[in-house]
Amino acid sequence: MFVYFIFSDSSNNVCIEDCIVSMGHDAISLKSGWDEYGIAYGRATENVHIRRVTLNAFSGSTLAFGSEMSGGISNVFVEHVHVFDSNIGVQFRTTKGRGGYMKEIVISDIQMYNVYIAISATGHCGSHPDDKFDPNALPHLDSITFKGIIGRNITVAGSFTGIEESPFTNICLSNIDLSTSSISSAWECSNVSGSSDSVNPKPCPELQNPANSSSCFYLLSTSGRKASAL
Structure with missing residues (x-):
């Protein structure tokens, strides 16, 4: 199935597949x-399973979380995705004034080709609807x-720019191999912490703590079976 755009806002028990x-x-x-x-509405987007999809986003992100995420986003499992000819592969977006959370999300078994930034998270994205x-x-x-990301012809492996007052935590990287043109500028990090295991090119020091089960969680997949994050 070929579609042009998929948008999910404050939704739960969602499956996106084979498109x-x-x-x-x-x-x-x-x-x-x-x-x-x-x-105020307080309805999260949760229990989302995305699998076996092919994605292309010329100027945005093939898979975007936020930046409007004030009700929360959690329990998302993404697997077996092909990404090509895109600006950003996977991106998390938020900013001060949003509130909310993005947590317990697994991105697994992704193949990328010709992508400018493979994975990204920014705490400085988006405007506000008014001054309230x-x-x-x-x-x-x-x-x-x-986990399990292979990328070829990647310019920037990862860019993580957290918020000083609310850093991004428990970012877990495992079995990632991204071919980039410059190893020295492959990763960009600030106000972020996490762990990594078998990642090439080597991530920034903030993400080089040894991976362990206490920080890399386990996610219940939409089928009800436990899927190990690491």
Whole structure:
């Protein structure tokens, strides 16, 4: 099945599978409300399974989380994805004033070709709908696992820019092999912490703690079976 765009906002028990998505901006986008309105509505996007899809996003991200995520995004399992000719492979987006969380997400068995940034997370993305947002509503990003990713013709392996007052935590990288043109600039990191195992090129020091089960969680897949993150 060929589709142009998939958008999920404050949804649960979602399965996206066996399709090709090609878009000028984001191909698949998961959201859950915008600032104080998403916080007040309080409905998370959760229990999402994405598998066996082919994605292309020329100027955006093939798989985007946020930036509107004030109701929370959790329990997402992504597996067996092909990404090609895209700006960013997988990206998490948020900013101060959002509140909410993105947590317990596994990105597994991904093949990328000709992608500028393979994986990204930024805490400085998106505008506000009005001036009623709470600047002290800090979003939280925690327990995100990337496992089994192969990339060729990649410019930047990873870019993680967290929020100083609310750093990104428990970013887990395992069995990742990305061919980049410059090893010295392959990773960009600030206000982030995590662990890694068998990652090439070697990630920034903030992500080089040894991987262990206490920080890399286990996710219940949509079939009800436990899927090991690491």
